[in-house]
Amino acid sequence: MTITSAQAPTGLNVHEISWSAKGTLIVDGIDLRAPFGKITGLLGPNGSGKTTLLRAVARLSTPDRGVVHLDGTDLAGLRRRELARRLAVVEQHAGTDLDVTVLDVVLLGRTPYRSALQSDSEHDRALALDALRQVRMADFADRKWGTLSGGEQQRVQLARAITQQPSLLVLDEPTNHLDIAHALSLLSLVQRANLTTLAALHDLNLAAMYCDHLVVLRDGRVEASGTAAEVLTPELLRDVYDVHADVGTHPVTGRPLLTFHPPAGGDLG
Numbered sequence: 240m241t242i243t244s245a246q247a248p249t250g251l252n253v254h255e256i257s258w259s260a261k262g263t264l265i266v267d268g269i270d271l272r273a274p275f276g277k278i279t280g281l282l283g284p285n286g287s288g289k290t291t292l293l294r295a296v297a298r299l300s301t302p303d304r305g306v307v308h309l310d311g312t313d314l315a316g317l318r319r320r321e322l323a324r325r326l327a328v329v330e331q332h333a334g335t336d337l338d339v340t341v342l343d344v345v346l347l348g349r350t351p352y353r354s355a356l357q358s359d360s361e362h363d364r365a366l367a368l369d370a371l372r373q374v375r376m377a378d379f380a381d382r383k384w385g386t387l388s389g390g391e392q393q394r395v396q397l398a399r400a401i402t403q404q405p406s407l408l409v410l411d412e413p414t415n416h417l418d419i420a421h422a423l424s425l426l427s428l429v430q431r432a433n434l435t436t437l438a439a440l441h442d443l444n445l446a447a448m449y450c451d452h453l454v455v456l457r458d459g460r461v462e463a464s465g466t467a468a469e470v471l472t473p474e475l476l477r478d479v480y481d482v483h484a485d486v487g488t489h490p491v492t493g494r495p496l497l498t499f500h501p502p503a504g505g506d507l508g
C-alpha cells in the first residue's frame with residue numbers, strides 16, 4: 240500500500256486534557272504535541288501527573304474533558320480493538336499473575352489482530368520472537384513470566400508493545416528497572432522504531448540524550464516544553480525539582496549533560 244500525504248502519520252495531539260479524582264483536579268488542561276518518528280519525554284517530579292496524563296492519553300482512563308488525536312483520528316471514537324491496533328502502552332507495573340511463558344506474554348500483542356477463537360499464526364510467532372530478539376530476551380521465550388526479574392519483565396513488555404505494531408508507543412518509566420546498558424539499549428531501540436513515542440522519564444540525562452522534545456509537568460500542568468537545551472536549565476531544575484545542577488554539554492550527542500549537587504545538609508528534605 241502506498242502512503243499518500245493524506246494518510247501520512249502526523250503524531251499525537253493532546254488538547255486540554257483534564258482528569259480529576261474525587262473532585263480533585265490531578266491533570267489540568269494539558270496541551271502537548273508528540274510528532275511522528277520522535278520520542279517526546281514527559282518529565283516532572285513525583286506526583287506531578289505524568290502517569291495520570293499517560294493513562295488518559297491512552298484511554299486507560301476517561302478524561303473529564305479534552306481530546307486526543309493520533310494521526311488525525313480522535314481516539315475517543317475508536318473501539319477497544321481498533322485502539323489496540325493503533326497504540327501500545329507499557330505501564331510502570333506491568334503484569335500478569337497468570338502462569339504463562341514469556342512468549343505467551345509477547346503474543347498478547349497480537350490479540351487485536353485476531354478473533355477470540357483464532358490461535359497464534361506463524362506470522363504472529365515470528366513477530367513475537369523478533370521483538371524478543373530486539374530487546375535481547377530471545378533466550379527467555381520459554382521461561383515462566385513470573386520468574387523474571389523486574390528489568391527482564393520490563394524488556395518483555397516492550398517486546399509485547401512492539402509486537403502490537405502500533406503507531407503510538409506510550410511508555411511509563413520504561414527504564415526504571417533497567418541497568419544502564421539495558422536502559423541505553425532500550426531507548427536506542429525505541430528511537431530506531433520510527434513511531435510516535437510519549438515516554439515518562441525520571442532520568443533527566445537519558446531524557447536529554449534520547450528525547451527530541453520534552454514536556455515538564457508540575458502540579459498537573461505544563462510548566463515548560465521544548466528541546467532538551469531549552470527546557471533543562473539550572474533555573475527550571477531548581478524551580479521544579481528543587482535541585483541544584485550544572486548543565487554542560489554531552490561530548491558525543493551535543494545535548495545537555497546535567498551534574499547534580501548534593502542537597503544542603505545531605506537529607507532528602
Ligand SMILES: Nc1ncnc2c1ncn2[C@@H]1O[C@H](COP(=O)(O)OP(=O)(O)OP(=O)(O)O)[C@@H](O)[C@H]1O
Nearest residue numbers: 260261265283284285286287288289290291292439
Ligand atoms: N485515583 C486517584 N485518587 C486520588 N489521587 C490520585 C489518584 N490517581 C493519582 N492520584 C494523585 O495524583 C497525583 C499524580 O499522580 P501520578 O501517578 O500521575 O504522578 P506521577 O507524576 O506519575 O508520579 P511518579 O513520578 O511518582 O510516578 C499524585 O499526587 C497521586 O497521589
